[in-house]
Amino acid sequence: MPASAIERLTVRYGTHVAVDDVSLAIPERSIVGLVGESGSGKSTLAKALVGLVPHTGTVTGADRVQMVFQDPYASLDPRMTVGASVAEGLKLPRAARAAEVARLLTLVNLDPALAGSYPRQLSGGQRQRVALARALGPRPSLLVADEITSALDVSVQGAVLNLIRSLRRELGLSVLFISHNLAVVRYVADVIAVMREGRLVEVGPAEQITSRPHAPYTRALLDAVPQVGRTATAWR
Numbered sequence: 001m002p003a004s005a006i007e008r009l010t011v012r013y014g015t016h017v018a019v020d021d022v023s024l025a026i027p028e029r030s031i032v033g034l035v036g037e038s039g040s041g042k043s044t045l046a047k048a049l050v051g052l053v054p055h056t057g058t059v060t061g062a063d064r065v066q067m068v069f070q071d072p073y074a075s076l077d078p079r080m081t082v083g084a085s086v087a088e089g090l091k092l093p094r095a096a097r098a099a100e101v102a103r104l105l106t107l108v109n110l111d112p113a114l115a116g117s118y119p120r121q122l123s124g125g126q127r128q129r130v131a132l133a134r135a136l137g138p139r140p141s142l143l144v145a146d147e148i149t150s151a152l153d154v155s156v157q158g159a160v161l162n163l164i165r166s167l168r169r170e171l172g173l174s175v176l177f178i179s180h181n182l183a184v185v186r187y188v189a190d191v192i193a194v195m196r197e198g199r200l201v202e203v204g205p206a207e208q209i210t211s212r213p214h215a216p217y218t219r220a221l222l223d224a225v226p227q228v229g230r231t232a233t234a235w236r
Contacts, residue, residue, distance in 0.1 A: 003026050003027065003028045003029075003030075003061055003141050003142050003174035004025075004026045004049070004059065004060065004061040004062045004065065004142050004174065004176075005023075005024075005025045005026070005058075005059070005060045005061055006022060006023055006024045006025075006026075006045075006049065006057070006058075006059055007023050007057055007058045007059075007060070008021050008022070008023055008056075008057040008058070009021070009022045009023070009045065009048055009049075009055050009056070009057035009058070009059065010022075010055060010056045010057055011041075011044050011045070011048050011053055011054070011055045017198055018041050018044040018198055019041045019044050019045050019048065019055070019198050020041075020197075020198040020199045021057075021199070022041075022045060022057075022195075022198075022199065022200055023200075024193055024200065024203065026142060026174050026175075026176055027174065027190075027191070028141075028172075028174055029168065029172050029173070029174060030168075030174055030175075030190045030191060031164070031165070031168055031174075031175040031177050031188055031189045031190050031191075032174075032175070032176050032177065032189060032190070032191045032192075032193060033177045033178075033179065033185035033186070033188060033189030033191065033192045033193070033206065034046075034176060034177070034178045034179075034185075034192075034193050034195060035178075035179055035180065035181075035182050035185045035192060035193070035194055035195070035221065036180065036194060036195035036196055036221075037180060037196070037221075038180060040195045040196050040197060040198070041195055041197070041198040041199075042146075042178045042180075042195055043146055043147070043178065044198075045195070046067065046144050046146050046176065046178055047067075049062060049065065049144060049176070050062070050065050050066075050067045050144060052067075061141075061142070062142060063141075064138065064139070064140045064141040064142065065140055065141070065142040065143075065144060066135035066136070066138060066140040066142075066143055066144070067135065067143075067144040067145075067146060068128070068131050068132055068135050068143065068144070068145050068146065068148050069131070069146055069147075069148070070146055070147040070148060070150055070151060071151060072119070072124070072127035072128045072130065072131040072148075073119055073124075073127055075131055076119040076127060076130060076131060076134075077119075078118065078119050078120060079118075080118075081115065081116055081117065081118055082105070082114050082115050082116070082117050082118070082119070082122070082130050083098070083101045083115030083116060085119075085130060085134055086101045086104055086105065086115070086130065086133045086134045086137060087100070087101050087137070088134065088137075089134060089137045089138050090137045090138075091138070098115075100137070101115055101133075102115065104133040104134075104136055104137055105129075105130075105133055107133065107136065107167070107170075108129040108130075108132045108133045108136070108163060108167075109129065109159075109163060110126060110129050110130065110133065114126070114130075123156075124151060124152055124153075124156065125152055125153075125156035125159065125160060128148055128149075128152065128160060129160070129163070131148075132148075132163070132167075136167070136171070140173070141173070141174060142173070142174045142175070142176065143167075143173050143174070143175045143176070144175075144176045144178070145164065145175060145176070145177045145178065146178045147178055147179055147180070148160065149161060149179070149181075149184060150179065150180070150181070157184065161184065161187055161188050164177065164188055165188060177189055181225070182210070182221050182222060182224075182225050183225050185206075186206055186210045189206045190205070190206060191203065191204065191205060191206060192204065192205075192206045192209040192210070194209065194213075194215060194217065194218045194221065196217050201215040201217050201218065202214055202215040202217075202218050210222065
């Protein structure tokens with residue numbers, strides 16, 4: 001049973017069709033990797049899924065969905081402490097919030113003592129973990145991760161990807177993981193959906209898509225990342 005299902009979703013900006021009649025199922029407890037070049041419509045699809053842009057078509061099962069964005073420094077209020085940012089979406093009595101913030105920070109492998117820090121005092125990887133902790137606060141069934149590793153160093157990317165996989169395991173999350181980097185998507189995803197010019201050109205199990213792609217565009221993406229296997233192995 002899918003955690004979320006997108007049916008014939010279309011997003012238009014004036015005469016420009018950014019997402020064109022896309023249907024995609026996101027199975028429960030699975031990571032679906034959405035990959036494509038810049039401008040292919042990936043982020044627009046994600047924003048439509050969480051209700052940030054108007055669209056036609058239907059989205060089901062997205063009543064408990066949270067999104068994490070590419071730049072955590074932009075998405076975190078610099079005037080708020082880490083603890084205040086994480087607590088912002090919690091529907092708990094004030095007295096219970098500090099303990100829940102500590103639990104969430106621990107869940108993303110951060111020291112709860114960082115709750116009193118400000119975003120400017122953290123590294124990029126730490127800020128992205130804070131953004132993840134904040135997204136997990138409302139206990140979503142679906143997490144949308146939009147290019148969350150693209151601004152991070154390779155070594156930090158691996159740690160964040162491993163964290164996403166462990167959170168899926170521990171919390172039973174479903175994840176829509178968006179990236180332009182097929183090596184990253186191959187490492188983290190169970191299913192890969194390939195997007196080009198607003199349309200899906202291929203969807204299938206990650207192993208099939210990366211070893212026996214059908215679409216010429218998918219083969220071109222693979223050819224552009226000759227070290228897919230080596231990069232993925234290095235993150236294990």
